[in-house]
Structures are given as C-alpha cells and as structure tokens.
Amino acid sequence: MRKFVPFVFAFCIYLRESQSVGLVGKTVVFGAASESPRYVKFLNEGFSELTALTLCMRFASEDQREYSPFSYNTPAHDNELSLWYKVEDGHGVLSIYFHKDFAQFTVPLVTSMMKHVCLSWESSTGVVTFWLGGERTLQKVAHQGGHVQGGGTMLVGEDQDSVEGDFEPSQRFVGEMSEVNLWDHVLSANDIKAYSEGCHSPGGDIVDWNTVIHVVEDPASMVTIKNNPDCVI
Numbered sequence: 001m002r003k004f005v006p007f008v009f010a011f012c013i014y015l016r017e018s019q020s021v022g023l024v025g026k027t028v029v030f031g032a033a034s035e036s037p038r039y040v041k042f043l044n045e046g047f048s049e050l051t052a053l054t055l056c057m058r059f060a061s062e063d064q065r066e067y068s069p070f071s072y073n074t075p076a077h078d079n080e081l082s083l084w085y086k087v088e089d090g091h092g093v094l095s096i097y098f099h100k101d102f103a104q105f106t107v108p109l110v111t112s113m114m115k116h117v118c119l120s121w122e123s124s125t126g127v128v129t130f131w132l133g134g135e136r137t138l139q140k141v142a143h144q145g146g147h148v149q150g151g152g153t154m155l156v157g158e159d160q161d162s163v164e165g166d167f168e169p170s171q172r173f174v175g176e177m178s179e180v181n182l183w184d185h186v187l188s189a190n191d192i193k194a195y196s197e198g199c200h201s202p203g204g205d206i207v208d209w210n211t212v213i214h215v216v217e218d219p220a221s222m223v224t225i226k227n228n229p230d231c232v233i
C-alpha cells in the first residue's frame with residue numbers, strides 16, 4: 001500500500017493546481033468542436049437548493065444548431081438547471097430546463113454579436129422570463145413549486161448528460177462567453193438593464209464571475225481565456 005501514497009499525494013496537488021480564481025475582465029473563447037470535451041467548470045458557492053434564481057451571461061456563437069450555453073447536473077437529475085439554444089423555422093429558441101420541466105421562448109438568432117442574456121425564475125409563481133440586452137420577453141410559467149437541488153456540477157462549454165460526463169460533440173458550445181453570474185434571487189429589471197449595459201457588474205451570490213474558482217478542462221487546447229475588450233475603460 002505504501003507505494004500508492006506518493007501517487008495519491010501528487011494527484012491532490014494536481015487538482016489544486018488546476019484551479020484558478022476569478023475571471024474579472026476576462027472572456028472565454030471556445031474553439032471549434034474537437035474530439036475531446038472542453039469546458040469551464042465552476043466550483044460555485046454551495047447551496048442546498050434554489051427556489052429562485054437569475055442567471056446572466058454574455059455570449060455569441062455563429063453556430064445555427066442546438067447547443068447548451070450552461071449545464072448543471074446533479075447525481076439525481078440530468079439537466080437540473082440547463083440553458084438550451086436551437087434553431088427552428090429560421091428563428092432562435094432559448095429554453096430553460098429544470099430536469100424535465102422547461103419553458104422555451106422564440107428569440108432572434110444568436111449571431112457573432114455578443115449579447116447579454118439573463119434568465120430569471122421563482123418557484124412560488126413559476127414565472128420564467130428571459131432578458132436579451134436588458135429587454136425582457138413575455139413571462140411564462142415552469143417548475144412552479146419546484147426547486148433546483150444543490151450538490152451538482154456546473155459548467156459552460158458542453159452539455160452534460162451525466163455529472164461531468166456523456167458529452168455529445170454535436171451539442172458543444174462554440175463561440176465566446178463572459179460574465180456568467182448566478183444569483184439565488186430574482187434581480188430587479190433596473191439591475192438587469194444596468195448589468196446589460198455595463199461591464200464588471202456585481203457578481204452573483206452563487207456564481208460570481210469576478211471571483212469564481214474554476215477549472216478549465218481542455219485536453220486539446222480549444223479554450224482560450226482572453227482579456228475582455230468590452231471592459232477596457
């Protein structure tokens with residue numbers, strides 16, 4: 001047994017060195033699809049469950065196909081909280097999944113232009129609203145009375161079909177993404193509008209882009225973290 005101790009020790013060191021802290025002023029470019037999954041995993045603040053949330057991010061992609069910009073799975077549930085984009089009849093469709101519950105919205109096509117996208121939901125009413133560039137969609141209802149379970153794995157760049165596994169290359173996000181933040185409450189309309197117009201917005205209390213501990217899984221070197229030119233004053 002003794003010979004295994006150095007190996008275990010080295011493995012622990014490796015895990016720690018793979019972690020980075022904070023992405024303030026940074027943007028992530030996910031290169032074209034490769035054989036290997038590549039993603040950024042957020043080691044978010046722990047939560048037991050969410051009964052309300054606001055998820056915001058900026059992203060752009062030239063791919064007109066289905067992909068997942070944000071994927072959160074728990075051991076019990078695939079798509080415990082998952083953002084989904086697809087194209088239908090020449091327009092875009094953005095969906096939020098709460099395991100098997102979902103709400104989908106017809107939106108303009110996602111293009112090469114960076115867009116600020118937010119999603120808010122609260123369990124008590126089930127009201128779901130998307131915000132694109134600070135303007136909201138109509139309201140829909142999903143997962144009323146439900147919750148989002150804690151203890152899962154949250155990542156961007158791939159769609160998990162199991163916890164950090166079973167990635168399908170055809171559902172990979174290829175494009176640029178920044179300012180991913182997740183709050184445990186519904187932000188006000190004024191806050192969402194302000195964050196859509198500015199840079200360095202206050203971070204979320206579950207995921208804070210400015211300080212989030214993250215791991216870049218990128219065996220084929222398809223992920224590049226760059227300075228965010230939008231944030232240069």
Ligand code: CA
Pocket residue numbers: 159160161167168171
């Ligand atoms: Ca999938």
